[in-house]
Amino acid sequence: GQSLEQPSEVTAVEGAIVQINCTYQTSGFYGLSWYQQHDGGAPTFLSYNALDGLEETGRFSSFLSRSDSYGYLLLQELQMKDSASYFCAVVFSGGYNKLIFGAGTRLAVHP
Amino acid sequence: GAVVSQHPSWVICKSGTSVKIECRSLDFQATTMFWYRQFPKQSLMLMATSNEGSKATYEQGVEKDKFLINHASLTLSTLTVTSAHPEDSSFYICSASLTTGNTEAFFGQGTRLTVV
Numbered sequence: 001g002q003s004l005e006q007p008s009e010v011t012a013v014e015g016a017i018v019q020i021n022c023t024y025q026t027s028g029f030y031g032l033s034w035y036q037q038h039d040g041g042a043p044t045f046l047s048y049n050a051l052d053g054l055e056e057t058g059r060f061s062s063f064l065s066r067s068d069s070y071g072y073l074l075l076q077e078l079q080m081k082d083s084a085s086y087f088c089a090v091v092f093s094g095g096y097n098k099l100i101f102g103a104g105t106r107l108a109v110h111p
Numbered sequence: 112g113a114v115v116s117q118h119p120s121w122v123i124c125k126s127g128t129s130v131k132i133e134c135r136s137l138d139f140q141a142t143t144m145f146w147y148r149q150f151p152k153q154s155l156m157l158m159a160t161s162n163e164g165s166k167a168t169y170e171q172g173v174e175k176d177k178f179l180i181n182h183a184s185l186t187l188s189t190l191t192v193t194s195a196h197p198e199d200s201s202f203y204i205c206s207a208s209l210t211t212g213n214t215e216a217f218f219g220q221g222t223r224l225t226v227v
Binding site for chain 1: 142143145147152153154155156157160204206207208214215216217218219220221
């Protein structure tokens with residue numbers, strides 16, 4: 001079967017750094033993506049890793065270790081607007097971004 | 112970026128009726144789209160892969176006769192929830208990507224379905 005594990009909740013203060021871990025066990029793997037979703041909204045793309053290593057996009061970075069079936073999303077200089085749910089998602093081979101999502105991590109940023 | 116539009120944003124229907132949800136790629140052609148369902152405070156669960164001009168591929172446990180998918184053109188996929196019941200109340204959302212292997216999925220704004 002397919003499984004992705006990530007923490008259910010994380011709390012942090014403005015300006016802090018938060019790391020959200022994701023471990024996965026899936027049949028078929030093309031890459032690992034991260035999406036942000038505010039309550040009532042649609043998921044929006046944050047980052048993607050196909051190869052081992054760190055990808056940096058502004059305040060957000062994502063890391064992947066294929067050998068460990070592990071990745072993380074690093075959020076720096078947290079802002080109140082970063083309060084949302086964050087999902088890791090395995091991208092399956094075959095293209096077109098067929099995604100299997102983790103359960104999501106609710107991030108609460110406090111002043 | 113690419114735009115995916117979903118309609119309606121919300122719908123309330125009576126138990127036993129059917130509801131159709133549309134998903135359109137506005138500025139690109141999408142031979143493949145995906146439909147997800149999300150219950151409150153839960154993850155997005157992949158329901159099916161919608162293929163233009165052919166039958167949809169459903170995930171295990173998803174009733175294909177209840178959730179009818181039609182992808183008649185390169186820019187439109189529809190999901191019809193047939194004989195809806197209160198347990199079908201959920202947030203339904205579609206996604207599409209630009210090309211094979213493109214790293215970003217674009218999501219519609221979602222449809223909040225409430226069955227009363």
